């Protein structure tokens with residue numbers, strides 16, 4: 001299946017933020033190979049929020065890693081904001097620093113740095129001008145304006161994840177990739193983080209791709225892509241948690257019937 005996002009329903013521009021052309025990823029050596037991605041083609045417009053779902057082992061993390069330039073595909077091509085992601089490790093690192101933001105399940109904040117320093121670190125690493133006033137403004141927007149000089153361990157899990165979101169937003173990347181961003185949070189903090197991610201897309205026009213196992217989290221996205229056996233097998237626009245859960249159950253049934 002090929003997925004192509006149309007003009008966005010809220011009237012956003014249809015600039016392409018992410019494109020994958022027949023992306024394949026094979027892990028392991030000859031004789032012991034696992035096909036994690038079996039040729040994925042998709043196009044996501046800028047300013048959209050996309051969730052990626054599928055059974056365990058269906059290739060979600062691999063898709064995210066390849067799309068974000070953290071893993072090299074075995075075949076196919078990845079374009080971010082019209083630029084093909086290619087080159088040696090140094091070029092890829094530079095490309096990621098300029099174009100890609102990350103939000104991880106376990107926040108990945110540096111414990112020795114303050115909240116403000118954590119948020120400005122990607123700009124420093126990229127050799128970009130550090131505008132502390134803007135960083136503080138983004139931290140205020142995520143509800144942490146009074147925590148700038150705190151260390152991550154002085155914050156709750158939900159607050160730490162909001163710092164990580166501010167860190168991703170401050171660099172204005174072409175795409176933010178979030179891997180199970182609410183996986184380590186209680187329900188209430190998860191809801192706040194999801195609302196914030198949604199706001200980043202709706203208010204700032206950020207493009208966001210989120211891997212999740214949770215239909216409630218996926219329902220915050222504009223559309224959900226379903227993966228099975230390393231292939232895109234479906235797409236749902238304007239998802240509800242119930243509809244996503246039902247689609248996932250049927251996906252599981254289909255795989256059981258096929259003997260996967």
Ligand SMILES: Nc1ncnc2c1ncn2[C@@H]1O[C@H](COP(=O)(O)OP(=O)(O)OP(=O)(O)O)[C@@H](O)[C@H]1O
Nearest residue numbers: 027028034035036055056057058059060061062063
């Ligand atoms: N480094 C690796 N070496 C070998 N096989 C791998 C490697 N990484 C992933 N795989 C395999 O590739 C397939 C896809 O894995 P991936 O982690 O992308 O799935 P996933 O959908 O994210 O799973 P989960 O929901 O359990 O996190 C699986 O069969 C997995 O075992």
